[in-house]
Amino acid sequence: MSFRARHLLGIQHLAPDEIKAVLDLADKYVDLNRRSIKKSDALAGMTQINMFFENSTRTQASFELAGKRLGADVMNMSVAQSSVKKGETLIDTALTLNAMHPDLLVVRHGASGAVNLLAEKVNCAVLNAGDGRHEHPTQALLDALTIRRAKGRIQRLTVAICGDVAHSRVARSNLILLGKMENRVRLVAPPTLMPAGVAEFGCEVFDDMRKGLEGADVVMMLRLQKERMDGGFIPSEREYYHRYGLDAEKLSHAKPDAIVMHPGPMNRGVEIDGEIADDINRSVIQEQVEMGVAVRMACMDLLARNLRAERGAKATGVMV
Amino acid sequence: MTIFLQNARIIDPEAGTETIGNLILDGGIIAAIGAAAAPKGAQVIDCGGKCVAPGIVDIGVKIGEPGERHRESFRSAGLAAAAGGVTTIVARPDTKPAIDTPEVLEFVTRRAAEAPVRIHHMAALTKGREGREMVEISFMLDAGALAFTDVDHVVTDTKVLGRALTYARSLGALVIGHPQDPGLSKGAAVTSGKFASLLGLPGVHPMAERIGLDRDLGMVEMTGVRYHADQITCARSLPALTRAKRNGLDVTAGVSIHHLTLNDLDVGDYRSFFKFTPPLRPEEDRLAVVEAVASGLIDIICSMHTPADEESKRLPFEEAAAGAIALETFLPAAMRLYHAGAMDLPGLFRAMALNPAKRLGLPQGRMAEGAPADLVLFDPDAPFMLDRSKLQSKSKNTPFDGQRMEGRVIATFVAGRQVFGEGNAHA
Numbered sequence: 005m006s007f008r009a010r011h012l013l014g015i016q017h018l019a020p021d022e023i024k025a026v027l028d029l030a031d032k033y034v035d036l037n038r039r040s041i042k043k044s045d046a047l048a049g050m051t052q053i054n055m056f057f058e059n060s061t062r063t064q065a066s067f068e069l070a071g072k073r074l075g076a077d078v079m080n081m082s083v084a085q086s087s088v089k090k091g092e093t094l095i096d097t098a099l100t101l102n103a104m105h106p107d108l109l110v111v112r113h114g115a116s117g118a119v120n121l122l123a124e125k126v127n128c129a130v131l132n133a134g135d136g137r138h139e140h141p142t143q144a145l146l147d148a149l150t151i152r153r154a155k156g157r158i159q160r161l162t163v164a165i166c167g168d169v170a171h172s173r174v175a176r177s178n179l180i181l182l183g184k185m186e187n188r189v190r191l192v193a194p195p196t197l198m199p200a201g202v203a204e205f206g207c208e209v210f211d212d213m214r215k216g217l218e219g220a221d222v223v224m225m226l227r228l229q230k231e232r233m234d235g236g237f238i239p240s241e242r243e244y245y246h247r248y249g250l251d252a253e254k255l256s257h258a259k260p261d262a263i264v265m266h267p268g269p270m271n272r273g274v275e276i277d278g279e280i281a282d283d284i285n286r287s288v289i290q291e292q293v294e295m296g297v298a299v300r301m302a303c304m305d306l307l308a309r310n311l312r313a314e315r316g317a318k319a320t321g322v323m324v
Numbered sequence: 325m326t327i328f329l330q331n332a333r334i335i336d337p338e339a340g341t342e343t344i345g346n347l348i349l350d351g352g353i354i355a356a357i358g359a360a361a362a363p364k365g366a367q368v369i370d371c372g373g374k375c376v377a378p379g380i381v382d383i384g385v386k387i388g389e390p391g392e393r394h395r396e397s398f399r400s401a402g403l404a405a406a407a408g409g410v411t412t413i414v415a416r417p418d419t420k421p422a423i424d425t426p427e428v429l430e431f432v433t434r435r436a437a438e439a440p441v442r443i444h445h446m447a448a449l450t451k452g453r454e455g456r457e458m459v460e461i462s463f464m465l466d467a468g469a470l471a472f473t474d475v476d477h478v479v480t481d482t483k484v485l486g487r488a489l490t491y492a493r494s495l496g497a498l499v500i501g502h503p504q505d506p507g508l509s510k511g512a513a514v515t516s517g518k519f520a521s522l523l524g525l526p527g528v529h530p531m532a533e534r535i536g537l538d539r540d541l542g543m544v545e546m547t548g549v550r551y552h553a554d555q556i557t558c559a560r561s562l563p564a565l566t567r568a569k570r571n572g573l574d575v576t577a578g579v580s581i582h583h584l585t586l587n588d589l590d591v592g593d594y595r596s597f598f599k600f601t602p603p604l605r606p607e608e609d610r611l612a613v614v615e616a617v618a619s620g621l622i623d624i625i626c627s628m629h630t631p632a633d634e635e636s637k638r639l640p641f642e643e644a645a646a647g648a649i650a651l652e653t654f655l656p657a658a659m660r661l662y663h664a665g666a667m668d669l670p671g672l673f674r675a676m677a678l679n680p681a682k683r684l685g686l687p688q689g690r691m692a693e694g695a696p697a698d699l700v701l702f703d704p705d706a707p708f709m710l711d712r713s714k715l716q717s718k719s720k721n722t723p724f725d726g727q728r729m730e731g732r733v734i735a736t737f738v739a740g741r742q743v744f745g746e747g748n749a750h751a
Binding site (some may be wrong): 095118138 | 373485516517518519520521522523524525529593594635638640641642643
């Protein structure tokens with residue numbers, strides 16, 4: 005078995021063969037999800053808790069559906085309005101949940117590294133559903149699956165990641181994944197939204213979007229994260245749209261068959277023109293949502309297998 | 325009580341020498357250096373060729389009194405200091421409330437009596453460290469304040485700062501600044517760069533320190549105040565410091581032992597025990613700052629001892645408290661610089677004992693007849709694994725937990741009296 009991880013905290017910790025294992029299994033789940041009976045027993049008897057310290061509709065729904073289709077008992081904790089408000093620390097919350105013996109813990113948190121911290125304190129498998137500006141591994145995996153299905157491969161492609169790179173965990177995870185799979189990654193953003201030292205990551209950096217899109221196979225747009233900004237990164241949304249919003253003219257600089265991606269939710273007319281987003285010949289944004297469920301099923305399935313193996317080994321006294 | 329230290333490797337930071345010899349401690353002072361025989365009735369301690377140096381004078385120790393005694397008390401800090409060879413603690417005023425009135429200063433002075441080492445106090449420069457009104461500098465000087473500082477709160481209003489510095493200058497008071505541009509460093513948890521971006525943590529550019537230093541040096545030039553920069557941690561701050569000293573400003577600079585021995589990569593997987601103010605710097609900066617200490621451009625090494633309880637550290641990195649305890653690990657950490665060949669022992673004790681004492685007008689830090697018998701006996705080569713649970717501080721937030729260290733304190737003497745040590749030293 006080539007997927008060895010105990011938790012899915014970030015793409016950083018995955019090897020290329022592990023990424024491939026997720027994508028291969030996810031392909032199978034795409035087929036399952038398109039059937040009329042969408043049920044597997046991969047997680048039968050297991051408990052999955054979704055703990056979202058930051059509000060999310062799409063990702064939480066995707067994880068919930070993934071768990072249910074695999075036969076897990078799924079519980080959603082709306083932590084945003086619970087004991088955390090009463091002053092309980094993240095670690096206490098984790099320990100409390102751990103005492104309920106969950107098997108899979110899906111966590112989103114506003115602080116970078118918070119999910120890593122939590123994973124140290126629990127006995128179950130932890131999936132990072134996004135931590136601060138750090139990582140969002142299932143998003144990068146679903147993007148990779150979408151690209152692989154559209155382009156027939158996830159190697160030797162030119163991928164332009166455009167927009168609010170500084171505040172984006174999606175950009176970080178994608179940058180790492182695409183680099184590991186040997187693609188050419190370009191980052192396109194105004195300099196105020198480009199993180200420091202990013203050129204050392206082995207990618208090309210552009211502040212001119214047209215140049216950045218030149219010859220790209222994939223154009224990945226990012227949401228302008230207004231809620232993470234503490235003011236004054238860009239002069240205005242309309243100037244941002246003028247220089248960095250993806251419209252037909254800017255897209256014409258990419259390859260004629262380039263696909264357009266967006267992790268959602270979109271700010272139409274800010275980072276992407278509505279017509280481009282809806283163009284079924286170019287946009288794979290809806291496919292990304294579909295791949296999301298399949299990829300999350302694959303990740304949870306693989307983690308559950310490792311968890312069972314570990315527990316089985318413990319029960320029989322075998323060292324793993 | 326007379327103590328005879330025989331067969332000691334005597335470290336003299338003033339002369340820059342190491343010599344094997346004997347010492348007589350009597351009446352609280354170093355009575356003789358190089359004496360051949362023990363005076364009658366003296367307690368004889370055989371140092372076995374190990375090092376004896378002036379005890380460390382540590383500028384900038386946070387003690388939790390008043391307000392946070394559960395993190396550190398004068399007694400626990402004093403025990404930690406004694407175990408670490410720190411014979412003089414100069415305590416910070418970033419307490420709750422801040423030490424900003426003579427009354428609070430009198431309170432802490434009384435409380436400090438329970439510590440086995442010498443404790444001096446600094447006072448806030450502005451009331452509540454809020455940067456609006458200067459404290460009663462004259463009264464506070466009379467009450468024993470050695471220096472004035474708002475610690476990591478930068479006085480942003482230069483008019484307020486200018487008045488405080490001018491007033492301080494007229495009284496000859498030493499002001500300690502925290503060179504940091506508050507706008508650039510706001511909300512930062514680490515130094516900006518590739519590593520910060522990878523972790524998704526908010527970073528501050530090293531230029532924030534340079535800008536803060538440039539501003540402070542401008543204010544010093546304007547007012548003529550005696551000024552000490554608490555922590556200079558970046559290569560790009562050094563030319564400004566060189567210039568200021570060459571131009572004859574009354575300026576000195578310090579750096580914490582952590583910035584000399586750790587770098588930004590040590591944060592690793594969000595380890596909050598490696599969170600500092602200012603944050604740890606890249607290796608190039610660390611090396612440049614070590615060189616600046618060795619050359620004397622940076623005058624003082626301090627511990628920036630900052631006790632923090634588990635609750636304030638067991639949080640996501642951005643939310644976790646900054647700072648680390650260091651009184652007890654100061655000397656072993658400094659030995660890393662010695663073993664790496666970056667500095668010799670007299671040079672280290674110049675920066676850890678002689679220079680801080682001189683800057684604060686204290687008689688400590690010298691290895692001379694007549695100087696206070698505040699000494700540390702240590703083995704620079706003794707290896708050990710650091711176990712934070714064994715440290716004396718009430719808080720256990722050390723970045724060196726589980727690490728291999730070299731350099732152990734064998735005994736500590738304050739005013740000629742042994743305050744730490746066992747075995748041979750007790751004989």
